[in-house]
Amino acid sequence: MAESITSKPLTRKDFISDQDVRWCPGCGDYSILAQVQKTFPDLGIPKEKIVFISGIGCSSRFPYYMKTFGFHTIHGRAPTIASGVKLANPDLSVWVITGDGDSLSIGGNHFIHLMRRNFDINMIMFNNEIYGLTKGQYSPTSELGKVTKSTPFGSLDRPFNPPLLALGAASTFVARSIDKRTHHLQDMLKRTHEHKGTSFLEIYQNCNIFNDGAFKNLTDREVKDDNVLVLENGKPMIFGSKKNKGIHLDGFKPEVVELNGKFSVNDLVVHEESDRNLGGILANFTHNEKFPTPIGVLYCEEKPTYEDLLYDQIESAKKRLGEGDLEALLHSGDTWVIK
Amino acid sequence: MYKKMMKKQKNRNKELINVESVVIRFAGDSGDGIQLTGNRFANATAIIGNDLGTYPDYPAEIRAPAGTLAGVSAYQIQFSSKDIYTPGDKVDVLVVMNPAALKVHLSDLKPGGTIIANKSNFKSRNLKMAGWESDPLEDDTLSNYKVYDIEISRFVSSALKDMNLPSKTIERTKNMFALGLMYWIYTRPLEPTIEWLKVKFKSRPELVEGNIRALKAGYNFGDITEIFPASYQVGPAPLKKGTYRNITGNYAIGLGLLAASQKSGLPLFFGGYPITPASDILHQLSHYRNFGVKTFQAEDEIASIGSVIGAAFAGNLAVTASSGPGIALKGEALGLAVMTELPMVIVNVQRVGPSTGMPTKTEQADLFQALWGRNSESPMPVIAPISPGDCFYATYEACRIALKYMTPVFILSDALLANGSEPWLIPEIKQLSPIDVKFAVDPGEDSVFHPYERDKETLARKWAVPGTAGLEHRIGGLEKENITGNISYNPDNHQLMVNLRAQKVESIAREFPAMEIYGKDTGDLLVLGWGSTFGAIRAAVEKLRDEGMSVSHAQLRWVNPFPSDLGGILVKFQKILIPELNTGQLIKLIRSEFLIDAVGLNLSTGKPFTRSQIIEKIKSIM
Ligand code: SF4
Numbered sequence: 001m002a003e004s005i006t007s008k009p010l011t012r013k014d015f016i017s018d019q020d021v022r023w024c025p026g027c028g029d030y031s032i033l034a035q036v037q038k039t040f041p042d043l044g045i046p047k048e049k050i051v052f053i054s055g056i057g058c059s060s061r062f063p064y065y066m067k068t069f070g071f072h073t074i075h076g077r078a079p080t081i082a083s084g085v086k087l088a089n090p091d092l093s094v095w096v097i098t099g100d101g102d103s104l105s106i107g108g109n110h111f112i113h114l115m116r117r118n119f120d121i122n123m124i125m126f127n128n129e130i131y132g133l134t135k136g137q138y139s140p141t142s143e144l145g146k147v148t149k150s151t152p153f154g155s156l157d158r159p160f161n162p163p164l165l166a167l168g169a170a171s172t173f174v175a176r177s178i179d180k181r182t183h184h185l186q187d188m189l190k191r192t193h194e195h196k197g198t199s200f201l202e203i204y205q206n207c208n209i210f211n212d213g214a215f216k217n218l219t220d221r222e223v224k225d226d227n228v229l230v231l232e233n234g235k236p237m238i239f240g241s242k243k244n245k246g247i248h249l250d251g252f253k254p255e256v257v258e259l260n261g262k263f264s265v266n267d268l269v270v271h272e273e274s275d276r277n278l279g280g281i282l283a284n285f286t287h288n289e290k291f292p293t294p295i296g297v298l299y300c301e302e303k304p305t306y307e308d309l310l311y312d313q314i315e316s317a318k319k320r321l322g323e324g325d326l327e328a329l330l331h332s333g334d335t336w337v338i339k
Numbered sequence: 340m341y342k343k344m345m346k347k348q349k350n351r352n353k354e355l356i357n358v359e360s361v362v363i364r365f366a367g368d369s370g371d372g373i374q375l376t377g378n379r380f381a382n383a384t385a386i387i388g389n390d391l392g393t394y395p396d397y398p399a400e401i402r403a404p405a406g407t408l409a410g411v412s413a414y415q416i417q418f419s420s421k422d423i424y425t426p427g428d429k430v431d432v433l434v435v436m437n438p439a440a441l442k443v444h445l446s447d448l449k450p451g452g453t454i455i456a457n458k459s460n461f462k463s464r465n466l467k468m469a470g471w472e473s474d475p476l477e478d479d480t481l482s483n484y485k486v487y488d489i490e491i492s493r494f495v496s497s498a499l500k501d502m503n504l505p506s507k508t509i510e511r512t513k514n515m516f517a518l519g520l521m522y523w524i525y526t527r528p529l530e531p532t533i534e535w536l537k538v539k540f541k542s543r544p545e546l547v548e549g550n551i552r553a554l555k556a557g558y559n560f561g562d563i564t565e566i567f568p569a570s571y572q573v574g575p576a577p578l579k580k581g582t583y584r585n586i587t588g589n590y591a592i593g594l595g596l597l598a599a600s601q602k603s604g605l606p607l608f609f610g611g612y613p614i615t616p617a618s619d620i621l622h623q624l625s626h627y628r629n630f631g632v633k634t635f636q637a638e639d640e641i642a643s644i645g646s647v648i649g650a651a652f653a654g655n656l657a658v659t660a661s662s663g664p665g666i667a668l669k670g671e672a673l674g675l676a677v678m679t680e681l682p683m684v685i686v687n688v689q690r691v692g693p694s695t696g697m698p699t700k701t702e703q704a705d706l707f708q709a710l711w712g713r714n715s716e717s718p719m720p721v722i723a724p725i726s727p728g729d730c731f732y733a734t735y736e737a738c739r740i741a742l743k744y745m746t747p748v749f750i751l752s753d754a755l756l757a758n759g760s761e762p763w764l765i766p767e768i769k770q771l772s773p774i775d776v777k778f779a780v781d782p783g784e785d786s787v788f789h790p791y792e793r794d795k796e797t798l799a800r801k802w803a804v805p806g807t808a809g810l811e812h813r814i815g816g817l818e819k820e821n822i823t824g825n826i827s828y829n830p831d832n833h834q835l836m837v838n839l840r841a842q843k844v845e846s847i848a849r850e851f852p853a854m855e856i857y858g859k860d861t862g863d864l865l866v867l868g869w870g871s872t873f874g875a876i877r878a879a880v881e882k883l884r885d886e887g888m889s890v891s892h893a894q895l896r897w898v899n900p901f902p903s904d905l906g907g908i909l910v911k912f913q914k915i916l917i918p919e920l921n922t923g924q925l926i927k928l929i930r931s932e933f934l935i936d937a938v939g940l941n942l943s944t945g946k947p948f949t950r951s952q953i954i955e956k957i958k959s960i961m
Binding site for chain 2: 017019046047048049050051053056063064066067068069070071072073074077079080081082083084085086087088089091092109110113310313314317318320321322323324326327329330331333334335336337338339
């Protein structure tokens, strides 16, 4: 096998494939692609060891645009194919690219099992709260009462809360970012890569054709700081355009407090990424008007990965039983000889 | 056939009579350990060199209510001093542990056949549950048979009485008593079963002791009591020289995969989801960690094939096994496997359908599903093993073809092969055809890698696994441009790719040896079968040829593509008969491909063909 072609440091260009990008002009996907291509040279992984695996949907075109190994699979099943890739070759850096419909509707079962198994796989979910590729039906993350092509009288099912679902499915890394917050997104991509175990990164992504402005209150200059809580490990949870608000915990009950004398920074919760309960509390802020929407790493804790456990089993079985001997296995049990 | 050769010998305490072939069926509650008893008997029988065929027939319910007809489990074995092909048609000896078992299986006993019944279980409650008005052991229901009613429960409790075991545990050893008695009647050795018990109950010495006592009590009961005038001997069959073991189809598939993994040098990845009757393959392979085997029990059937596609992409020998309903779920992903031209093997252990059907019963009705159970033109080679032992070779062959031609390959086994067993000559690994795998290593002349560039002979594309520098490329379910592998909506390219995918599968036929014809290669009738019907057809044709009829037999293993000499063979016969355990699938293929007016023999009972069903059909059309 050829050595890594070049020892020259990789640049953004090395990750740009020769395929024309075919998302709608103005789509949030462009920003995500750009941040990925910008970040990847810094991850220090040889290009040939990177595999992007997607399902079906607008976001799932992503692998074609990355000059790495890529597999554009079928609707909802990217996690299953990624699992096979990782088990076959644990050395690979495996990235699942999916959308809210792909991963939470048709692929919901695979999503939860991917989380609990904890392969060292990174899942990036582009959440635009709509079906884009099929031209505008409501998705499992659309808000209740959403009027779309398939729900002219409003949708009737309550949306998933993806980080909470991931936590409920025993995920070991849950993070969130937003297409427009390019630096934050780059940081989150790095964190996603660094975590050994299944990393779940939800990215709020604007579909300017079918669901424009879905995240307006999180991205518009005037309001975003009052509506977004940027999490930093070991730091108190402060937000607001004047940095004048924070999260206070009364027992297990969170509340938004003003830093106006009655409460000071010392009364605020300090973010602890490894605190699973805190992760759950933060995830519950999603879709809750009383709280800001948290972005950043909600929860992160190292647990043994599935593939490490599997390869350990293989090694220890070899030690205990000796390297498998097919000839001996064929002749094991009751045999007899015809002369 | 129960030909007494009347060559009498003096046995231990009694007379010993030589016979050629015997069919025994053990039947009882599914909790009575019937499958285990049958397996042990088959094992002891294999060891003394008889040819044999077995047919386990058990209910889908793990524990249907005790004593009911629904809960009856059975295990049939034919053993012989001749070459045999099937578990036998009608039964010579029926061993029944309760009235329900007698009710269900009496109709399969030959006139004048032998019944060995556990009398202890023929109480009024059990009789009523099984639908007997009065006790058949007492009235004249069984007057045409030789009946031995034995208080097995009483005998085992006295044999084990000083052991202080709970009465339930003692009762459970009654199958060992029955087994011991059958060992005496048919002069089989006890030792292999005793050794097996010692291993099986390693941590429970009291169970080892109890079961051995029951086994010996049964054996001595036959030897000492006055009831049985003689015991029987079935001499060794004239099998080829070599070392043998008894093997089931499912187990042979597991070994075949392991052999292919070793010969190809590729790690074996198996993604599965529990389903009857395929789960045993997952169980077996999960033990082979020291062979580096990676088994992955996925969350559903779709995930299992997804993981297999992923593992194939990343360069493992990737395999899944399931049964009809599970294969249906995998359908979309199998289309992706065809589109991406990745090598993998998909085992379908067919069972009765539609839907859940009768999960433990056998059928061959998924042939069309294997051929066309995917959207659009999605060709895939299909191989159907013809006996439990052949499952090894068919599996090995499927892996070899998958890797050489870069294609998913279907194996169509079925419940009969999966659980049935036969003596199997253990192969020499060295003699198996080599499997050479070449991964792509460099991008080629212009430094641009072309993932859909094809080998001129096999049309296989290159296998470029992630991790190989310079070969970064993207594949997926969208139509590919030939050579470059780029997405393409070009009409001519799609036509080309449809043709290429079909041609590639068709060209596999060049690998097949000439078809074997049993009997003359021309004549009045050719019986053409596929897969597991081999044994019943061969036994029938052999019999009729002995009677002087002009009948021949050919059995298809590869059903897609057809062997290239098949057409030439068919036209040399006046008539073609195609027996299948379905309503007529192969026959439609043969008719449409060769425009031949073949006759079908079709059965959908969940049971395999008997030899006599095939003989009867042949006679009726000749
Ligand atoms: S439909 Fe929406 S999500 Fe899809 S590419 Fe267009 S803007 Fe982006």
